[in-house]
Amino acid sequence: MTRCCLVVTTHERPDALERVLAAVAAQSRPPDELIVADDGSGPATAQVVAQYAARAPQPVHHVWQTHQGFRAGRIRNAAIAGTNCEYIVLLDGDMVAHPDFIADHLALARRGYYGQGVRILLDEAATERLLQPRSDLPGPLSPGLGLMRRAYAWRAPRWPGCCVAPRTAWWRSRPAIRASGVTTWWL
Secondary structure (H helix, E strand, O other), X not given: OOOEEEEEEEOOOXXXXXXXXHHHHOOOOOOOEEEEEEOOOOHHHHXXXXXXXXXXXXXXXEEEOOOOOXXXXXXXXXHHHOOOOOEEXXXXXXXXXXXXXXXXXXXXXXXXXXXXXXOOOEOHHHHHHHOOOOOOOOOOOOOOEOHHHHHHHOOOOOOOOOOOOXXXXXXXXXXXXXXXXXXXXXX
């Protein structure tokens, strides 16, 4: 079985990170390891990570660097260097994943390829609704979704080479950009 590490980048959004981690806890197939890659957040973010780690079924690591401007790539690289999992999923700290997010990733994973996705952008009101505890994920007909990406709110994992879910995207296999295996980028 492929071991999967989920890397979540964050900077000073403990409210969003808390909701993202709640979605991680609800995964049908949780990641084998979770690394929060923190670009210099304060104590509130560290507290969110510590509270999640205390009840998480997988190892949770908080990789932190001093904030010196936007350096998300640097902290992601530090997080990736700290895992030995075969498959790495990258997620921004303001992206709430569908409950089958990790399971779908692993079902479509192929050595030497990576998946690339897009996110569903929400307006301010939809964002506020999603940040509420135990709120439902938006569907394709929910208000506040960007018009051009409503179709991405449908989850269709049985389509060959395609997986669509809230905050995920159409999947395309492409030659890997790293010799070390599979990387998935969420844009």
